[in-house]
Amino acid sequence: MATITMNNQQLEVTNEMTILEAAKAHNINIPTLCHYPDLAINSDCRICVVEIEGKRMLPTSCSTPVQDGMVIYTNSPRVLQARKTITELMLSSHDANCTACTRNMRCELQTLSKNLGIDINRFEPTYKDLPIDDNNPSLVRNMNRCIKCGRCVDVCKTVQGVHVLERMGRSNEMMIAPAFNQSLNNLICTYCGQCANVCPVGAIMEKDDTDLVWENLHNPKKRTLVQVAPAVRVAIGESFHSLDDTVPIGKLVSALKHLGFDEVYDTNFTADLTIMEEGNELIYRIQNDDVLPMMTSCCPGWINYVEQHHSDILKHISSCKSPQQMFGALAKNYYKEQENLNKEDIFVVSIMPCTAKKYEAKREEFTDQYDNPDVDVVLTTRELEKMFRQMGVDFDQLDNRDFDEPFGMTSGAAQLFGASGGVMEAALRTVTEVLSGKPLKSLDFSAVRGMDGIKEASFNLKGQEIKVAVSHSLSNAEQLIQGIKDGTSPYTFIEIMACPGGCIGGGGQPYGTDSASRLKRMETTYRVDLEKDIRKSHDNPAIKTLYDNYLQKPLSELSHHLLHTRYYPR
Amino acid sequence: MNLQKILEKHAFQKDHLIEILIDLQNEKTYKFVTEEEVSLIADALKVPVSHVCGVMSFYTLLSFDERGKYIIQVCKDVPCYLNDDFNVLTTIEKALDISCGDTSKDQFFTLEQTACLGCCDEAPAMRINNKVYTKLTKAKVLRILEEYKEGILC
Ligand code: SF4
Ligand code: SF4
Ligand code: SF4
Ligand code: FES
Numbered sequence: 002m003a004t005i006t007m008n009n010q011q012l013e014v015t016n017e018m019t020i021l022e023a024a025k026a027h028n029i030n031i032p033t034l035c036h037y038p039d040l041a042i043n044s045d046c047r048i049c050v051v052e053i054e055g056k057r058m059l060p061t062s063c064s065t066p067v068q069d070g071m072v073i074y075t076n077s078p079r080v081l082q083a084r085k086t087i088t089e090l091m092l093s094s095h096d097a098n099c100t101a102c103t104r105n106m107r108c109e110l111q112t113l114s115k116n117l118g119i120d121i122n123r124f125e126p127t128y129k130d131l132p133i134d135d136n137n138p139s140l141v142r143n144m145n146r147c148i149k150c151g152r153c154v155d156v157c158k159t160v161q162g163v164h165v166l167e168r169m170g171r172s173n174e175m176m177i178a179p180a181f182n183q184s185l186n187n188l189i190c191t192y193c194g195q196c197a198n199v200c201p202v203g204a205i206m207e208k209d210d211t212d213l214v215w216e217n218l219h220n221p222k223k224r225t226l227v228q229v230a231p232a233v234r235v236a237i238g239e240s241f242h243s244l245d246d247t248v249p250i251g252k253l254v255s256a257l258k259h260l261g262f263d264e265v266y267d268t269n270f271t272a273d274l275t276i277m278e279e280g281n282e283l284i285y286r287i288q289n290d291d292v293l294p295m296m297t298s299c300c301p302g303w304i305n306y307v308e309q310h311h312s313d314i315l316k317h318i319s320s321c322k323s324p325q326q327m328f329g330a331l332a333k334n335y336y337k338e339q340e341n342l343n344k345e346d347i348f349v350v351s352i353m354p355c356t357a358k359k360y361e362a363k364r365e366e367f368t369d370q371y372d373n374p375d376v377d378v379v380l381t382t383r384e385l386e387k388m389f390r391q392m393g394v395d396f397d398q399l400d401n402r403d404f405d406e407p408f409g410m411t412s413g414a415a416q417l418f419g420a421s422g423g424v425m426e427a428a429l430r431t432v433t434e435v436l437s438g439k440p441l442k443s444l445d446f447s448a449v450r451g452m453d454g455i456k457e458a459s460f461n462l463k464g465q466e467i468k469v470a471v472s473h474s475l476s477n478a479e480q481l482i483q484g485i486k487d488g489t490s491p492y493t494f495i496e497i498m499a500c501p502g503g504c505i506g507g508g509g510q511p512y513g514t515d516s517a518s519r520l521k522r523m524e525t526t527y528r529v530d531l532e533k534d535i536r537k538s539h540d541n542p543a544i545k546t547l548y549d550n551y552l553q554k555p556l557s558e559l560s561h562h563l564l565h566t567r568y569y570p571r
Numbered sequence: 572m573n574l575q576k577i578l579e580k581h582a583f584q585k586d587h588l589i590e591i592l593i594d595l596q597n598e599k600t601y602k603f604v605t606e607e608e609v610s611l612i613a614d615a616l617k618v619p620v621s622h623v624c625g626v627m628s629f630y631t632l633l634s635f636d637e638r639g640k641y642i643i644q645v646c647k648d649v650p651c652y653l654n655d656d657f658n659v660l661t662t663i664e665k666a667l668d669i670s671c672g673d674t675s676k677d678q679f680f681t682l683e684q685t686a687c688l689g690c691c692d693e694a695p696a697m698r699i700n701n702k703v704y705t706k707l708t709k710a711k712v713l714r715i716l717e718e719y720k721e722g723i724l725c
Binding site: 087158165166167168169170171179180181412 | 606609618619621622623624625628629686
């Protein structure tokens with residue numbers, strides 16, 4: 002323990018703490034910008050400076066450890082003046098057109114400037130009119146707004162291990178950019194969007210497709226269908242206080258109807274369908290000595306990564322489309338036939354926690370020969386938030402409604418897709434029951450739950466030992482991939498999600514996503530599962546009906562045609 | 572020595588990246604590295620291309636552009652700026668009739684700015700290839716340039 006004096010207050014703190022942590026623990030607020038929970042400490046921005054008696058300079062509190070007897074001032078005139086100057090310098094090199102920025106009123110730089118009471122900038126503006134990088138379907142980079150905090154570099158390099166972004170150049174000319182200053186493209190970037198999620202300002206954002214959705218909602222010729230991913234419902238409440246942290250699914254359905262969607266469907270339905278197809282693919286691979294371990298295919302961030310960096314293991318990837326694309330295929334084929342419509346009459350919107358899904362929907366494999374995509378537009382959780390704001394949706398005034406049929410009835414297993422380990426658990430519930438022919442005693446496969454980077458479990462399946470592994474954050478996937486490459490992988494089935502915590506921590510989720518919010522979303526996920534009457538995908542009667550009336554059986558010719566796909570080296 | 576030999580000389584070690592880039596550059600008359608070479612080096616050392624680009628862009632010593640036989644680098648940090656009533660950079664720009672960042676038509680000189688040369692106590696300073704010249708005056712700068720042209724200095 003150490004005793005320090007902070008703002009004339011004596012505090013007992015542990016020796017390992019930084020000044021910032023010590024302050025936080027005692028409810029003393031020190032502003033930060035480059036510092037982000039879960040990421041390395043870079044001390045790039047210097048906004049967190051404090052004054053320490055006996056020290057000539059103002060050290061950064063985020064990186065300076067406490068010492069016994071330290072006398073610290075977090076808000077002396079010198080500190081405040083330094084913070085103001087730093088902020089003014091940042092503002093002078095920043096295109097601060099706040100009223101015309103997505104981050105308006107939820108921008109960390111703006112908040113800082115407000116809290117410090119900046120009312121004049123003594124410095125000349127220095128930002129250059131840099132071109133905006135928006136050549137891809139997922140993300141937009143506007144470096145005129147970048148404050149060079151380095152969070153995006155860190156998350157891309159250490160959490161994702163992809164290392165697309167880097168600090169280029171030095172001093173005031175330093176810029177964040179991919180190699181050779183190229184635009185983000187599908188050869189280098191997975192479009193996971195983690196960079197956009199941690200950016201404190203509006204410098205990296207998802208490509209905004211909300212206008213396109215409004216247009217189609219008001220086009221009388223279009224039947225508008227929307228599907229909502231499992232991870233969205235456990236997070237969007239954070240952005241609307243009236244939704245609290247209770248699962249606002251019924252109100253979410255109401256709100257979507259309110260926006261004008263004709264049919265509100267559940268991606269959880271096609272998550273159940275994915276389990277039927279993927280589970281049976283796994284059983285087929287086991288029984289026919291086919292390529293194992295099989296790896297999951299629901300995450301387009303992961304698919305991008307493996308196509309870019311590890312094309313020699315593509316045969317390990319399940320041929321199943323992701324739930325989003327299975328829904329698109331059903332909408333533009335099955336639903337179209339049932340409703341006697343043309344494909345052009347149907348407009349399919351997905352609400353996803355994910356920016357990579359925007360790219361996925363644009364893949365050639367998911368577009369017919371007349372350029373009609375199975376999924377027309379993908380919106381992130383944040384874009385949906387924006388549409389609710391534009392519409393002035395008041396959740397307090399909304400009633401609870403159910404999803405529409407036939408894609409509305411879902412199992413608890415499907416909800417698990419949102420959390421790391423969830424696809425594995427959902428698949429195990431089905432595969433073990435189908436293979437053993439006996440009902441499971443316990444449905445909870447707790448070994449694959451939680452936030453460990455790599456989770457392992459083994460099961461006895463009809464006398465055979467089956468090992469499985471789960472990883473999230475792409476940097477963690479690497480170890481499992483190497484095992485496959487050098488032939489030492491002991492696993493039968495591997496689940497990989499690109500984002501930390503799985504889709505609940507997706508790049509399109511509300512701002513401020515950190516380990517605490519991911520954990521909360523994970524807990525909600527398991528609660529939703531527990532509250533469901535049906536908790537196994539193969540018990541979902543609506544899925545049974547779909548097979549009986551249309552698809553016939555898992556892996557049938559029609560299933561293969563509509564629900565499976567291929568991957569290509571890049 | 573080609574790239575492969577340079578990589579072998581450094582035993583494909585990641586932490587020799589800067590030396591590899593310098594060796595490669597010094598091999599060439601016009602002292603530059605191509606984007607293709609950067610990608611090859613990244614693959615060979617198993618580091619991301621963005622990392623190699625980051626290093627390339629950090630050190631003014633390294634360049635993607637073809638440069639002259641003699642690379643003049645003028646210190647742009649504060650002590651060098653404050654130290655005299657003449658400006659080293661504009662003096663050279665005028666004398667060689669090129670702007671900062673350019674190479675003379677005969678590919679003899681390239682003029683660049685660089686971060687601190689570590690000679691603040693003898694400012695202003697500049698470096699030509701590997702030699703550092705300090706306590707510069709206008710006359711001294713012009714004389715040094717002449718001596719390079721005449722081959723007295725090299
Ligand atoms: S989207 Fe993901 S892979 Fe691409 S730059 Fe951002 S963090 Fe890196
Ligand atoms: S793009 Fe955003 S996260 Fe990246 S350095 Fe700039 S401000 Fe920081
Ligand atoms: S983990 Fe989920 S949110 Fe992240 S890239 Fe994959 S599918 Fe998208
Ligand atoms: S928050 Fe401490 S230096 Fe940026």
